[in-house]
Amino acid sequence: MNRLTATEDKLPASVFGLPTNFLKMKETDDNDKFLHEENKKREATAPDGSIIEIDPMQDYFCDARPQVSEPYKIKIVEKFLNWARSESIWVLGFGTGCGSIEIPPLVTPRFDMFRYGVQMRPTPRQSNAFIISGYLSVKTLKRVIRSYEQMQSPKYVIALGSCTINGGMYWDSYNTINRLDQYMPVDVYIAGCMPRPEALLAGFGKLKELIKTGRAEKANEYVENFDWYKANQKKIIKDWNMPDYNW
Amino acid sequence: MKNFIKDLGYKFNISEIEYQRKNLTFLTIDKENVVQLLAYLRDYEGFKHFVLMTAVDWIEDGIFQLTYILNSPEKKIDLGIRTKILREKAEMTTVHHLWNQVATYQRELKEMFGIDFPGSPRVDESFILEGWDNIPPMRRDFDTKKYAEETFFPRPGRSTNDPSEYMKQKLYPNE
Numbered sequence: 001m002n003r004l005t006a007t008e009d010k011l012p013a014s015v016f017g018l019p020t021n022f023l024k025m026k027e028t029d030d031n032d033k034f035l036h037e038e039n040k041k042r043e044a045t046a047p048d049g050s051i052i053e054i055d056p057m058q059d060y061f062c063d064a065r066p067q068v069s070e071p072y073k074i075k076i077v078e079k080f081l082n083w084a085r086s087e088s089i090w091v092l093g094f095g096t097g098c099g100s101i102e103i104p105p106l107v108t109p110r111f112d113m114f115r116y117g118v119q120m121r122p123t124p125r126q127s128n129a130f131i132i133s134g135y136l137s138v139k140t141l142k143r144v145i146r147s148y149e150q151m152q153s154p155k156y157v158i159a160l161g162s163c164t165i166n167g168g169m170y171w172d173s174y175n176t177i178n179r180l181d182q183y184m185p186v187d188v189y190i191a192g193c194m195p196r197p198e199a200l201l202a203g204f205g206k207l208k209e210l211i212k213t214g215r216a217e218k219a220n221e222y223v224e225n226f227d228w229y230k231a232n233q234k235k236i237i238k239d240w241n242m243p244d245y246n247w
Numbered sequence: 248m249k250n251f252i253k254d255l256g257y258k259f260n261i262s263e264i265e266y267q268r269k270n271l272t273f274l275t276i277d278k279e280n281v282v283q284l285l286a287y288l289r290d291y292e293g294f295k296h297f298v299l300m301t302a303v304d305w306i307e308d309g310i311f312q313l314t315y316i317l318n319s320p321e322k323k324i325d326l327g328i329r330t331k332i333l334r335e336k337a338e339m340t341t342v343h344h345l346w347n348q349v350a351t352y353q354r355e356l357k358e359m360f361g362i363d364f365p366g367s368p369r370v371d372e373s374f375i376l377e378g379w380d381n382i383p384p385m386r387r388d389f390d391t392k393k394y395a396e397e398t399f400f401p402r403p404g405r406s407t408n409d410p411s412e413y414m415k416q417k418l419y420p421n422e
Binding site for chain 2: 034137138139142165166167171172173174175177178179182232235236237238239
């Protein structure tokens, strides 16, 4: 009996179904109701013993708006930079739909995308191209936006498959978006359901051509029409619980 | 198989039996006896493997039909347990205590059909539809086309043709 009372004292409040900081939690307004537990406003004890208030959405994330990346002033340098960019397209390893099955063959010797300077990277911080491979559910779109905004400019988006163009065979689904360009800027579309790996290689060729001629400026378009894109995104992502722009 | 079902009929009040295949049979039973039957099948008859759980919306009859499919590795047969619950009071006893993975199926059914399973772990958390504020999408009175047209941005210009009519006009335009 004694042992039981002793352990009960040590147990955190979450064992009894309450969040651990239940007593410290404040009343939240409507915008905060979807926030995860770790992102809610709370009070914490600093190392010197004083109690400080933490608002993670303000304190942990940058709230600066994205900026347009201007081309280099000297034209020939910009041209050289564009050539260099076109020769190293690093793709984020993020498969959204059935099209993600078409990407692994590109890594095999038969198609070998490395010869074009295209390779897969594990994190958005290291990559500059995003392949939206097929249908996109609203839940995935939320993750896609977060990953896309973390990528460094200049960045490019390749939309693979007809689902990204007009919804494809999922055009009347309650859960998949119809047109990707309403939520993200798209540089190259690859039509088909599903496109073969050769079509993807052709898409990379087209993207390279665009970059070399300085026309792959969709990341800047996203920045210029930031409010329009955000409004569209928030229209369908109803539990918006992340910062508006995250780096 | 038939002998086994016959023996089962002595112990439980089975209202309908449908022999689908040599190794698959569907039984219909009251919702009050489902948990008892499932526990009996798992503990005494060797139906250790819970295959799936699903629901059908019979909107004309005002009922949801729940189906639990069990598999016996020893007998090498599948058994589907069907039960009917009212559509207005869509609530069912949870069976997550028999198989842990049932909790996931029940969570999905809560989201897609709005069938409540009180006491099932995390049943109220959203599963794939985050922040859904409409009626559950798998209910048949939910119009998915209308919802998609209102919510997403349909690309104009999409038209459909009835294949037989289209070919008739193309091949025999004068008729």
